[in-house]
Amino acid sequence: MTDSNTNHTIALIVILTMGAFFIRLPGLETRPMHGDEANQAYKTGILLEQGKYVYDPRDHHGPTLYYLTLIPAFLSGADSFEKTRETTYRIVPLIFGAGLIAVTLLLRPAFSTRALIASALLVAISPAFVFYSRYYIQETLLVFFTLAAIGFGSRFILAPSIKRGIALGTSLSLMHATKETAIIAYISMFAGLCAVFAANRNSDTVAELRKSITPRQIVALVATALTINILLYTAFFTNLRGPLDSILTYSNYLKRSDGAGLHDKPWYYYVQLLVYTNRGPKYWFSEALPVALGSLGILIALHQTRMRRAHPLILFLAVYTLVMILIYSVIPYKTPWTMLSLYHGLLLLAGYAVAVIAEKLKNVPAESICALLLLAGLSHLAYQTYLTNHVIPADPRNPYVYAHTSSAHLDLIDRVYGIQAIHPDPDSMSVKIIQPDNDYWPLPWYLRKIEHVGFYPEIPESPDADVIIAAPSLRTTLAEKLSDDYQLEIGGLRPSVLRAVYIKRELWDAYMETRK
Numbered sequence: 072m073t074d075s076n077t078n079h080t081i082a083l084i085v086i087l088t089m090g091a092f093f094i095r096l097p098g099l100e101t102r103p104m105h106g107d108e109a110n111q112a113y114k115t116g117i118l119l120e121q122g123k124y125v126y127d128p129r130d131h132h133g134p135t136l137y138y139l140t141l142i143p144a145f146l147s148g149a150d151s152f153e154k155t156r157e158t159t160y161r162i163v164p165l166i167f168g169a170g171l172i173a174v175t176l177l178l179r180p181a182f183s184t185r186a187l188i189a190s191a192l193l194v195a196i197s198p199a200f201v202f203y204s205r206y207y208i209q210e211t212l213l214v215f216f217t218l219a220a221i222g223f224g225s226r227f228i229l230a231p232s233i234k235r236g237i238a239l240g241t242s243l244s245l246m247h248a249t250k251e252t253a254i255i256a257y258i259s260m261f262a263g264l265c266a267v268f269a270a271n272r273n274s275d276t277v278a279e280l281r282k283s284i285t286p287r288q289i290v291a292l293v294a295t296a297l298t299i300n301i302l303l304y305t306a307f308f309t310n311l312r313g314p315l316d317s318i319l320t321y322s323n324y325l326k327r328s329d330g331a332g333l334h335d336k337p338w339y340y341y342v343q344l345l346v347y348t349n350r351g352p353k354y355w356f357s358e359a360l361p362v363a364l365g366s367l368g369i370l371i372a373l374h375q376t377r378m379r380r381a382h383p384l385i386l387f388l389a390v391y392t393l394v395m396i397l398i399y400s401v402i403p404y405k406t407p408w409t410m411l412s413l414y415h416g417l418l419l420l421a422g423y424a425v426a427v428i429a430e431k432l433k434n435v436p437a438e439s440i441c442a443l444l445l446l447a448g449l450s451h452l453a454y455q456t457y458l459t460n461h462v463i464p465a466d467p468r469n470p471y472v473y474a475h476t477s478s479a480h481l482d483l484i485d486r487v488y489g490i491q492a493i494h495p496d497p498d499s500m501s502v503k504i505i506q507p508d509n510d511y512w513p514l515p516w517y518l519r520k521i522e523h524v525g526f527y528p529e530i531p532e533s534p535d536a537d538v539i540i541a542a543p544s545l546r547t548t549l550a551e552k553l554s555d556d557y558q559l560e561i562g563g564l565r566p567s568v569l570r571a572v573y574i575k576r577e578l579w580d581a582y583m584e585t586r587k
Contacts, residue, residue: 080184084176084191091195092169094456095204099165100157102464103476108207109513112160115140116152116519124306126313128320132209133248134303139163139212153520160207168204168211169195171415177222178419181384183426190422193361197418198455199345202471203408205460209250210408214415216245217256221391224260225384227292228284236288240295248303251320255398256412263391267383270376336405341396344407345414348470354463356455356470360448361421368420369393371427385423392416407473467566476513476565483562483572484517487538490574491521493581494537498522505530505541505549510568514540539573546571 104112115137118124124134143162149155172191179187194200204211220242227235246253304313345362349355372389375381395413399405425445432438463469465478487502494500501523504511511526518524525536530545534552541549543561549571558579560572574582 076184077179080179080187081176083184083188084173087188087191087195088169088172091172092165094195095165095168095201098461098464099161099205102205102460103478103481104157104513104516105206105475106510106512108160109516111136111207111209112155113152113515115144115160116155119144119149119155120151123309125310126304126306126316128316129323132250133317134306135212135245135249136163136207136209138303161205164206164208164211165204167215168200171200171211171215171218174215174218174222175419177219177226178384181225181382182419182423185429186423186426188422189425190419192449193418193421193452194415196449196453196456197361197414198356198358198452198459199407199411199414199471200418201456202459202464202469203411206408208408210411213246213250213253213256214411216242216249217253217412218415220246220256221260221384221388225387227288229383231284231288233288233291236292237295240292241299244296244299244303247317248300251317251324252409252412254321255395258398259391259395260387262394263387263389266390267387270381270386271383334406335403338400340405341399341410341413344410344470350470351468354458354468356459358452358455360452361418364421364424365392365417365419368417368422368424368427371424372420388416388420388423392420407471474565477563479563480513480517480565483540483564483570486560486562486572486574487518487521487540489585490538490578490582493585494578500538501525501536502538502540503527503531503534503536505534505539505545507542507545510542537575537578539571541571541573543569543571549573 110131114124114131118137119141124137126134140160140163143159144150144155147156147159149159171194175182175187175191175194178190182190200211220239223235223238223242227239243257246256300317301314302308304317305311306313342362345358347355347357347359369389369392372381372385376386392413395416399409399413428441429438432441459469459471463472465472465475467475491497491500500521502518502521503525504514504518505527507528509526509528515524515526525531530541530549530552534549535555539549539553539557540562546559553573556576557573558576560574562570562572564570
């Protein structure tokens with residue numbers, strides 16, 4: 072590739088990266104916080120206020136998301152959990168989601184300019200990737216670091232150096248420090264490498280590779296990976312057990328893989344979610360085009376390998392993606408965002424397939440017809456991205472909405488703050504949240520500006536407070552223990568999940584006076 076072609080490619084990727092950023096940015100704060108987002112934000116708030124992070128091997132993930140969020144918190148002047156906003160948190164996955172397009176450049180020269188642009192464009196407008204790039208969870212960071220590891224790994228193998236070893240070690244370590252499911256990517260990468268070496272076993276490539284990689288380069292790679300992992304999981308040597316817990320946590324993942332859990336889904340869940348979803352009137356959704364093109368890309372890679380014409384990285388991506396699809400499909404525990412890792416592999420191979428098809432077309436009419444069909448498909452993807460992020464961002468009809476906080480929940484929150492506004496001493500207003508299964512989220516986020524908030528897994532001895540939010544199933548028992556007079560309302564948390572809201576009678580009456 073000439074310098075002019077390289078500069079042209081880089082310029083196009085930069086434009087697409089900026090476009091992806093601005094596609095993801097509008098209305099970042101409008102969707103209600105999901106319970107998982109609120110939970111992650113709460114942990115970041117502890118780190119922000121107390122400088123404390125302790126890895127929880129039971130039900131949380133690695134530290135990169137929390138530490139990276141300190142940057143926008145600092146830049147926005149938020150020095151406490153109370154002062155942070157939705158954008159403080161969601162901007163982090165947004166940046167990494169858009170950054171995926173830029174990191175695609177590491178796939179050169181295996182990917183031509185046309186393949187890079189096609190892959191980058193599909194990632195930029197994918198409804199799934201745009202939606203979860205605006206979600207304060209670890210998934211987009213994991214995909215970003217995984218792509219970086221693949222890109223730097225390819226370059227390290229083809230032309231080993233200490234610098235490339237350090238870059239690869241950093242990426243591999245940050246994958247694990249982001250989310251424990253990085254192990255699935257590691258297994259898939261290993262399978263891809265085995266396929267590449269098997270396909271080239273009779274060539275001089277493997278022998279040359281063994282000679283070119285030096286012990287110093289391996290030491291640099293491993294030392295970098297271990298150093299970063301230890302620093303982050305020990306929270307900079309304040310929790311020495313962290314790295315061990317990050318390994319022991321896989322026993323919990325093995326238990327989940329046995330099935331019989333709340334989030335268990337059939338093996339075809341991800342395929343069904345991407346290919347066609349219709350959960351109600353008016354809207355249907357499909358990312359079948361990139362799935363079909365990605366599947367074609369896998370077939371092309373395998374065919375080119377058989378014909379001795381495939382670049383090693385293309386075969387690697389095909390096997391890596393196939394193995395990842397297989398592993399994620401057989402694991403019963405599934406949530407929609409966990410499919411991003413396997414779907415990203417398909418999007419990359421979809422771009423490669425587009426480039427191969429374009430090269431095969433020799434006449435203008437055929438090229439024009441294919442271009443129009445592709446443009447129509449991309450337009451439909453862009454329209455779905457608009458719908459899922461700006462029209463029905465918290466609606467159950469949205470295929471990527473999963474156990475999400477309903478928009479009606481914000482009315483409940485407004486009511487609580489409305490009561491605080493008329494309270495004789497707003498700073499002393501008390502709120503008690505009573506939920507037997509600890510299903511409090513996202514209330515700790517939304518009530519972060521109220522000082523006296525208590526959370527209870529069962530009805531306390533003295534349940535009275537200015538405002539009580541409880542599970543409706545507790546109404547009879549709770550009524551027997553309350554000594555004050557209350558106004559009862561029923562508010563929504565999630566679809567089909569309600570909360571009983573008790574407001575002291577005198578506060579309710581004062582509040583209603585302000586509504587006249």
